[in-house]
Amino acid sequence: MATPKTEAFSRKEQDLAAxxxxxxxxxxxxxxxxxxxxxxxxxxxxxxxxxxxxxxxxQHLKELxxxxxxxxxxxxxxxxxxxxWKAFEKFNAEFSSLFHKLKDQQAKxxx
Amino acid sequence: MATPKTEAFSRKEQDLAAxxxxxxxxxxxxxxxxxxxxxxxxxxxxxxxxxxxxxxxxQHLKELxxxxxxxxxxxxxxxxxxxxWKAFEKFNAEFSSLFHKLKDQQAKxxx
DNA sequence: TTCTTTTATCGTACAAAAACGATAAATATT
DNA sequence: AATATTTATCGTTTTTGTACGATAAAAGAA
Numbered sequence: 001m002a003t004p005k006t007e008a009f010s011r012k013e014q015d016l017a018a019x020x021x022x023x024x025x026x027x028x029x030x031x032x033x034x035x036x037x038x039x040x041x042x043x044x045x046x047x048x049x050x051x052x053x054x055x056x057x058x059q060h061l062k063e064l065x066x067x068x069x070x071x072x073x074x075x076x077x078x079x080x081x082x083x084x085w086k087a088f089e090k091f092n093a094e095f096s097s098l099f100h101k102l103k104d105q106q107a108k109x110x111x
Numbered sequence: 112m113a114t115p116k117t118e119a120f121s122r123k124e125q126d127l128a129a130x131x132x133x134x135x136x137x138x139x140x141x142x143x144x145x146x147x148x149x150x151x152x153x154x155x156x157x158x159x160x161x162x163x164x165x166x167x168x169x170q171h172l173k174e175l176x177x178x179x180x181x182x183x184x185x186x187x188x189x190x191x192x193x194x195x196w197k198a199f200e201k202f203n204a205e206f207s208s209l210f211h212k213l214k215d216q217q218a219k220x221x222x
Numbered sequence: 223t224t225c226t227t228t229t230a231t232c233g234t235a236c237a238a239a240a241a242c243g244a245t246a247a248a249t250a251t252t
Numbered sequence: 253a254a255t256a257t258t259t260a261t262c263g264t265t266t267t268t269g270t271a272c273g274a275t276a277a278a279a280g281a282a
Contacts, residue, residue, distance in 0.1 A: 002266035009137035026120035
C-alpha cells in the first residue's frame with residue numbers, strides 16, 4: 001500500500017513536480033552548470049569534474065534527458081550533451097507563474 | 112555502497128537541490144496552492160482537498176516545514192500552516208539566478 | 223583484424239520516499 | 253470527569269533513488 005498516487009493530481013502539478021525532481025539532486029545541478037560552462041559537454045568531462053563514478057553520472061544524465069532538460073547526440077564513441085533551452089524556458093516560466101500566483105494571494109494569509 | 116554523496120557538492124548546489132526536492136511531489140505543490148488560496152490553512156482542510164490519508168498529508172507538511180517553505184503554528188487542537196514567503200523569495204531568486212547564469216552562456220553551447 | 227577508448231546498461235546493495243492504519247497527545251466539549 | 257476532535261508520530265510495506273563494479277556495445281586507432 002505504498003503505491004504512489006501521482007495520477008490523482010493535475011497534469012500541471014505532475015509536470016512541475018517532475019521538473020523539480022530532475023533538479024532534486026546536487027549532482028544534476030552540477031551537471032547543468034558544467035553543460036552551460038563547457039563548449040564540449042562530453043560525458044567524459046562531466047565524469048572528471050564530478051565526484052561520482054562514470055556509471056552514476058551516466059545515470060544522472062539519463063534522468064535529465066528523460067525529464068527533457070538536456071539533449072544528447074552520439075559523436076563517435078563519445079556522447080555530447082547539451083541543455084534543452086526550450087524546455088528549460090518552459091519550466092522556468094511555469095515556476096515563475098506558480099511563484100507569482102502564490103505571491104498574489106499573500107495578503108490573504110492567516111499567519 | 113549506496114551512501115549518498117551529498118556533501119561532495121557545494122553548499123549552494125545542496126540547498127537548491129533540497130528546495131527542488133521539497134517541490135518534487137505533486138501533493139506538496141498542491142498543498143502550497145491550498146495554503147495560498149485559503150485563509151484558514153488548517154491541516155484538516157488540506158486533508159479534505161487532497162486524495163491522501165491524513166497521516167500522509169501530515170508527512171508532506173512536515174517535509175515542507177523542514178525545507179523551510181512553510182511555517183506552522185499550533186492553534187488549540189488544530190495546526191495552522193502558512194507559506195514562509197521570505198524563504199520562498201530566497202529560493203525563487205536563487206533559481207532565477209541559476210536559470211539566467213545558464214542562459215547567459217547559451218551561445219557557447221555545442222549542440 | 224585486433225586493441226583501445228568511451229559510454230550505456232545490467233545487476234546488485236543499500237537508503238530514502240511514499241503511503242497507510244493505528245495510536246498517542248493535546249485541547250475542546252459535554 | 254468523560255468524551256470527542258484534531259493532528260503528529262510510530263510501525264510497516266512497497267516503491268523509487270543512489271551508487272558502484274562489471275560488462276556490453278560502438279567506434280576509432282594500431
